[in-house]
Amino acid sequence: MPAAPLPPDETGRLAALRSYAVLDTACEAAFDDIVRLAARLTRRPIALVSLIDAERIWAKARHGAELTEAPRNLAFCAHAILDPGQPLVIEDARVDPRFADNPLVHADPGLRSYTGIPLVNAEGFALGTLCVLDHAPRSTSEEELEILSGLARSVSTALELRRAMRRMHDLAVTDGLTGLPNRSALMTALDATLAVRCPFTLLFIDLDGFKGVNDRLGHAAGDAVLRAVADVLRAATCETDSLARLGGDEFCVLLGETAGAAQRAERIRLALAEGMARGGWPVTASIGSVGFDSMPASAEAALSAADAMMYAAKAGGKDQVRSALYEQAG
Known part of the structure; x- marks a missing residue:
């Protein structure tokens, strides 16, 4: 099973991801509501806000799935972020050479279809995806892609708001001249x-x-x-x-x-x-x-x-x- 190659500026992408201070944080209603809506509107059993760390994917929000993280080399989302401007649609993973022998496909949880919209920040880095998955082969309609793209923009907006609030907090507790805490x-x-x-x-x-x-x-x-x-x-x-x-x-x-x-x-x-x-x-x-x-x-x-x-x-x-x-x- 071939692992996804790294994006061209992986170092910059990881630095951008960490600037949000979001990895391994608690559940937040803003993200949980979006994955529930994504699952409902696309009639998929699983939906995730998935962030791609150096060696793993980590789910900031999940619906219909128990795992909060998985190895990056197994993740569909690691492939999705390689083209930030396009969704990744996999109708049947068992016939896709990238995923046919993936243990997430041929063993538990038996994933067959995937649609992921890259979460692209203001600097152009794909931090992860909003994705929906099914245990059966599924096509994705243009209408569903439009729905998921709109919801992905909402995720990106929530992430930017989180980063802005963190920066405001840092400014409030930092001395502007020396950079020391105040x-x-x-x-x-x-x-x-x-x-x-x-x-x-x-x-x-x-x-x-x-x-x-x-x-x-x-x-x-x-x-x-x-x-x-x-x-x-x-x-x-x-x-x-x-x-x-x-x-x-x-x-x-x-x-x-x-x-x-x-x-x-x-x-x-x-x-x-x-x-x-x-x-x-x-x-x-x-x-x-x-x-x-x-x-x-x-x-x-x-x-x-x-x-x-x-x-x-x-x-x-x-x-x-x-x-x-x-x-x-x-």
């Missing part, structure tokens, strides 16, 4: 950490000398400093850490532990000093580090405690780390 994103991460009641450490970072860069070199240089600080923080932290720019020249790092946090804060301070020196900027960092083995009352309380330690570092001469363990009042 204060809102940090507070959400703090709330989630408090909910599971696991020990954590919060580092509050304030830059020393930043105002002088803005005053002497201009705001473009100040922006370059902030972007460089973000780059240093990304390089000096782990994937499990949460970074944020709070605003101005203030940053935070949320660590999922308390052991060794003061040493990590010191390494971050040194990395920032080295990064700023490489850029020729007279900027350092005062860092307040607070470990939370006991939970504060709120995310704001945690941030205030770390902020207070940062001010202690400022008062102590700047370019240093001040650390403490959190103690609940009373």
Whole structure:
């Protein structure tokens, strides 16, 4: 059984598919309603919104089928996406050399006919198909193709709306200058950490000398400093850490532990000093580090405690780390 060849720009197609963040997500009424309607209007027992991943097909919505995914090399849809502008109609898979020995055809579930409409996005990539299948040979009328094409456009519209909403959310929680999460994103991460009641450490970072860069070199240089600080923080932290720019020249790092946090804060301070020196900027960092083995009352309380330690570092001469363990009042 020959597997379908890959589309010409498979790397770009997969990147486009992942931009929707839709794979392995829960059922959604917008897609479920479409497959039910597709099955009813074409009188087919099975209908799917099928997305083509690197090694599998995954059904975002399904009617009349239990499986949510299957190997890509067995999938009719992997052939359908090769010509994004045309439907793929298979009247009888048993007499089609591409599918005659496919186990989905000659064994359970015994599929015989298939009609798939490629789901083509705005960039021209076929992400998958809206398809209908039957256990018996079936032809597909022009009217049915028109119905399925209209429903496929509805699927594509729903996917675009989903991607637009995701991008709006990303913009709402991302600092536009540095690309780091913003204060809102940090507070959400703090709330989630408090909910599971696991020990954590919060580092509050304030830059020393930043105002002088803005005053002497201009705001473009100040922006370059902030972007460089973000780059240093990304390089000096782990994937499990949460970074944020709070605003101005203030940053935070949320660590999922308390052991060794003061040493990590010191390494971050040194990395920032080295990064700023490489850029020729007279900027350092005062860092307040607070470990939370006991939970504060709120995310704001945690941030205030770390902020207070940062001010202690400022008062102590700047370019240093001040650390403490959190103690609940009373």
